[in-house]
Amino acid sequence: MFVASKILDVVTQPLWYVLALMLAGLWFIRSHPMRARRLWVAASLVLLLIGWSYPRDRLGYYLESQYEEMDPKADLSAYVGVVVLGGATESGELQQAHLQPLLAASGERLTTAVALIHRNPHLRVIYTGGEGTLMGSGPSEAERARVFYTTMGLADARIEYESKSRNTHENAAFSANMPNVDIRQRWLLVTSATHMPRSMATFKKAGWNVTAYPVDYQSKPAADWLDYSIAKGPPAWDIILHEYLGIAVYRLTGRM
Numbered sequence: 001m002f003v004a005s006k007i008l009d010v011v012t013q014p015l016w017y018v019l020a021l022m023l024a025g026l027w028f029i030r031s032h033p034m035r036a037r038r039l040w041v042a043a044s045l046v047l048l049l050i051g052w053s054y055p056r057d058r059l060g061y062y063l064e065s066q067y068e069e070m071d072p073k074a075d076l077s078a079y080v081g082v083v084v085l086g087g088a089t090e091s092g093e094l095q096q097a098h099l100q101p102l103l104a105a106s107g108e109r110l111t112t113a114v115a116l117i118h119r120n121p122h123l124r125v126i127y128t129g130g131e132g133t134l135m136g137s138g139p140s141e142a143e144r145a146r147v148f149y150t151t152m153g154l155a156d157a158r159i160e161y162e163s164k165s166r167n168t169h170e171n172a173a174f175s176a177n178m179p180n181v182d183i184r185q186r187w188l189l190v191t192s193a194t195h196m197p198r199s200m201a202t203f204k205k206a207g208w209n210v211t212a213y214p215v216d217y218q219s220k221p222a223a224d225w226l227d228y229s230i231a232k233g234p235p236a237w238d239i240i241l242h243e244y245l246g247i248a249v250y251r252l253t254g255r256m
Contacts, residue, residue, distance in 0.1 A: 009242065011241070011245060012237075012241035012242040012245055013234070013238050014046070014050045014233070014234055014237045014238070014240050014241070015234050016057075017046050018043050018046050018047050018050075018110075019060060021039050021040070021042050021043035021046065022039070022040065022043045024036075024039045025039035025040040025043065025239065029242045034091070035038075035145055045193075047230070048231040049076045050230065050237055051161030051228050051229055051230035051231075051233040052228055052233070053223065053224070053228060053229065053232070053233070054072060054223045054224070054225050054227065056236050056237055056240050056254070057141060057219045057220055057223035057227075058219075058223060059218070059240050059244070060194055060218055060219035060236075060239070060240050061219040061221060062226070063196070063219075063243055064193035064194055064196075064214065064217055064218070065221075066196065066197045067197070067200065067212035067214050069193075069210075069214060069217075069246070070213050070214075072115060072116075072119070073119070075252060076116070076119075076123065076188070077120075077122070078186055079120075079123060079186045079211070080123070080124060080185040080186060080187060081123050081185075081187050082113055082117070082123050082124070082126070082183070082187065082188045082189075082213070083126045083128060083175055083187055083188070083189050083190065083208075083210070084109055084110065084112075084113045084125065084126065084127045084128070084145075085128060085129065085168070085189070085190065085195070085199060086109075086127070086128060086129015086130070086141035086142070086143075086165070086169055086171070086189045087104070087106055087109065087129065087141070087191075087195075087207045088096075088103060088104055088106045088107050088108075088109040088145070089101070089102060089103060089104055089107075089110070089141055089144040089145060089146070090103070091138070091143065092131065092138025092139045092140065092141075092143075093138045093247075094138075095138060095139055095147065096138040098145075101147045101151050101206075103106075103146070103148065105235075106192045107193065107216075107217045108192075108215040108216040109190055109191055109215060109216065110145060110148050112126070112215045113149075113159075113189055114149070114152050114154065116188070116190075117158065118211075123188075124159050124160070125158065125159050125160065126143055126159075126160045126161075126173065126175055126178060126181070127145045127146075127149075127159055127160070127161050127162070128142070128161075128165050128171045128175045129141030129142050129145065129162070129165060129171070130142065130162075130164045130165050130170075131164050131165050131166060140149075141161040141163070142161035142162060143161075143162035143163065144157075146162065160178060162174050162175050162178055166197060168179070168195075168199055168202050168246070168250075168255075169202055169206075169255045170202075170207075171199075171202075172202050172203045172206035173206055176207070176208065179183045180241075183206070183208045183209060184209055184228060185209060186210075187208050187209060187210050187211070188210070188211055188212075189203055189208075189210040189212055189213060189214045190213045190217070191213065191214070191216075192214070192215060192216035193214035193216060193217045193218070194210070194216075194218060194239055194240065194243050195243060195244075196212050198243060198246050198247050198250055198256060201250070201256035202256045205254075205255060205256050218236065218239065
């Protein structure tokens with residue numbers, strides 16, 4: 001299932017559609033020149049759509065708005081701990097070559113936990129993440145997170161690491177098996193706002209008593225029809241399409 005999901009990740013990268021249409025046009029250029037031109041026009045239209053922020057903002061905002069943003073100053077005395085999902089660091093190969101912690105675009109997952117335990121020292125913190133790529137090497141996500149938390153002055157006794165999980169389903173299952181974890185108690189779940197609907201459904205399916213603490217917001221509540229960026233489009237669409245595909249697959253396989 002893990003290998004299949006990573007192969008399907010190609011579907012979420014919109015530039016592959018542009019390349020496929022262009023190559024198909026080249027294939028038909030001699031035998032069906034009109035069809036080739038139509039394919040190239042389609043490739044151009046897809047490329048233009050990729051840079052238009054309005055549709056992806058609407059799709060992203062729908063996911064991000066399903067759970068309310070929590071006040072960082074909220075009273076968290078009723079919670080026993082925080083589960084932080086991986087996906088916030090650069091690759092293991094890159095981290096292996098450097099001493100400093102290297103955070104990815106969703107680094108708020110890591111930094112939010114620091115703020116939470118400084119304000120709420122009673123909270124137990126679990127960071128869950130192994131290697132989420134097919135060909136990844138070097139330290140696991142948990143080990144990369146350890147570099148960050150150690151740099152922030154947080155000892156291993158303060159942060160617990162689950163380093164075997166490769167996806168959201170395994171995050172929930174493997175974290176539940178950590179020593180002295182009672183999933184019936186109240187926990188906060190920290191992950192990107194776009195990823196939160198699938199994460200909450202998956203953790204609840206696994207029996208966790210979790211409350212969403214979404215971070216890493218990417219979509220504007222009131223999107224601008226004229227906002228356009230071909231540079232920002234591909235990675236933004238990748239995130240959105242990845243989540244919608246993930247939700248569909250998790251529903252079909254009974255994981256949420």
